[in-house]
Amino acid sequence: MLYKTHVTVTYALALPLLMSTDSLFIGNVVALGIGSVFPDIDHPRSYIGRRLQGVSHIVGKIFGHRGLAHSIVGIFFFLYLSRFILFHLQLPIEWGDWFILGYISHMVEDSFSKTGVAWLQPIYNKRIQFGFKRIFYTTGKFTETVIFLISCGGLVYQLFYF
Numbered sequence: 001m002l003y004k005t006h007v008t009v010t011y012a013l014a015l016p017l018l019m020s021t022d023s024l025f026i027g028n029v030v031a032l033g034i035g036s037v038f039p040d041i042d043h044p045r046s047y048i049g050r051r052l053q054g055v056s057h058i059v060g061k062i063f064g065h066r067g068l069a070h071s072i073v074g075i076f077f078f079l080y081l082s083r084f085i086l087f088h089l090q091l092p093i094e095w096g097d098w099f100i101l102g103y104i105s106h107m108v109e110d111s112f113s114k115t116g117v118a119w120l121q122p123i124y125n126k127r128i129q130f131g132f133k134r135i136f137y138t139t140g141k142f143t144e145t146v147i148f149l150i151s152c153g154g155l156v157y158q159l160f161y162f
């Protein structure tokens, strides 16, 4: 999935939660958006990878794309790392929660791609496809464009009618 689709789908899904928990603040929204593209840090040519060139090359070399950064281990690693950083910079810990929510949302979205995600690596390295290999999209293809447009529509609808 392309970064823009990750962002729009994540925002469309999380907006009701942001609103119902009185959390619709810029810091939370930005943290959620960063989280929604962050797992692709393992790919030097991804949106986030190109912005953190050195880091993405190292992570990509060690773990491979959709490697450990796309697993439950990755979620917990970045959960603790983000909290550690926020705590030491004396920034709102809440940002870490929204960051991780975006991160998990990214993994769920990737799990609906044709190839799926190996959530349980390094214990179980087989990729899991959430649509039972019947419901899926192909990155950058027509199916993804449809998802992108629907999520944009969902966002606009929510922003104007709630």
Ligand SMILES: [Zn+2]
Pocket: 039, 040, 070, 106, 110
């Ligand atoms: Zn990904």
